Amino acid sequence: MLRYILKRFLSLAISLIVASMVIFAVIEIAPGDPAAYMLGINAQPDTIAALRAELGLDQSKLQRYLSWVGGMVVGDFGTSYAYRSPVAEMIGDRLWVSLPLAIYALTLSTIIAFPAGIYAASRRGHFGDTAVMGATQLGVAIPNFWFAMICVLIFAIKLRWFSAGGFPGWDRGFWDGIKALTLPAIALALPQAAILARVMRSSLLDMLGEDFIRTARAKGLSRRQTLWRHALRNAMIPVLTIIGLQFSFLLAGAIIIEQVFFLPGLGRLVFQSISARDLIVVESVVMLLVFAVILVNFLVDLTYAIVDPRLRGRT
Template sequence: MTYLLIRKAAWAIATLAVASLFVFLTMEVVPGDAAQVMLGINATDEAVAALRERLGLDLPLWQRYLSWVGGMVQGDFGTSYIYSEPVSYLVADRITVSLPLAIIALVLSTAIAIPIGVWTASRRGSMLDTVVMGITQVGIAIPNFWFALLMVYVFAIGLQWLPAGGFPGWDAGVFPALKALAMPAIALALPQAAILARVTRSALLETMGQDYIRTARAKGLSRRATLWGHALRNALIPVLTIMGLQFAYLLAGTIIIENVFYLPGLGRLVFQAITQRDIIVVESVVMMLVATNIIINFIVDLLYAVVDPRLRKAPA
């Protein structure tokens, strides 16, 4: 287990290093000048040059990269060019929307997908299995913003049960905040549930064909007990992989949904920073999301060892 931890941690650190270089260089080749955007098109060349010097944009590329990485290692993610506030403050303010949204969406998708995956696997080849799998395929094919617009039309405009957009803040109360996140969470959860349900079904079907499942059945164990007590646990590795990737996606990939519902989350912050050429915000937030993704995958790898004890053994 110790070897597994060391090896996975080393890979995580190396991936972070490569990702930081890629993110930094990608933002450097994006057209536009942050100083020019901040001052406007009528600014003089002298004013633009002075602002670039104040922001440190006139320094050599390698020096800016090392300064940025060194600051992140020490917990300093820089100061926004546009808002003139530390990026960490902006992230801390927006994460209170994006993180609960991602958690709610993941809980919903898991609560929907796992029972459907198990149920359809136990009825393989039936008419209901075919219908449900067809519905999940449609759910995968349709983008989540379409679900979002449809729900706004039905539940906000038509039935007027839920707000069409905006976020009142947690200070307004838990119920109003959760009510504002309900439709965005469902719009995010439905396509992810469709994917997870198909993965769960496929993993269970493969596991149920193993010899130990037939042995359990031959000893008199019921199909339901075999399915839930033996097959499901051994089918969890691909399911955990998808759940880890989905949480990282839900946290980082909500730009469209947050803009549809006017939610002040990380996705909207990144979108605004890109349009305003606020490079430091984009770089730092993207790196935070990359680090979150890597940490989640690291945790998922450790959960593999919990689910399957064979993975705890160090290779010879």
């Protein structure tokens, strides 16, 4: 098990190094000079040069890359060009919105998808299976931003159960914060629940056709007992993969939902920073999101080894 963990950790470290190089290179080749953008079209060349020196933009690309990576290792993401405040503080403030939103949406997605997928698999070919698969097809087809606007119209404007947008802050109380994130979480969760339910059903049906399932049935176990004791655990590998990918998507890809609900999360921060040519913020946020994706995949790999011990001996 230790060898398995070390191999996965080495893969994580290499992936982070390569990702940091790619992110820095892509951001650096983007057209435009942040200093010239901040000072406007009438700025004098010497003024632009002075601002570039102040921001560290006059250094070589290698020096800037090493400084950026070295700072991130110790938690220093640099200083925002536009806001002149530490990037780590800006990310920290926004992360306390995006991270709970992603966890909330993933929890709702899992709570909905697991029973739906298991029920559909257990009722294969019956009306229940057809109804669940039809609902999931609809969930996959509906864009989450359209569904988010429908939620606002019904639950915020018509019924007035929730606010139409904004975030009061966690200092106003836990339940106020959860209430503000409920509609965005539902808008994010339902399409993901539809995908997860279909994967759960497909994986369970594959397991129910295996020889060891027929052996368990031959020993006298009922279909329900066979499903819960044997098929479900073996069907979890592809399901865990989808859950890991969904969490990464919910954390990194909620920018449209954050715009719809005016949530001050990481998605809006990236959008605003790109508009302001605040490259250091864009680099740092994207690197943080990449780290989250790679870390989640690392944890999913470890979960594989727990669910299926046979994987521990594989490379």
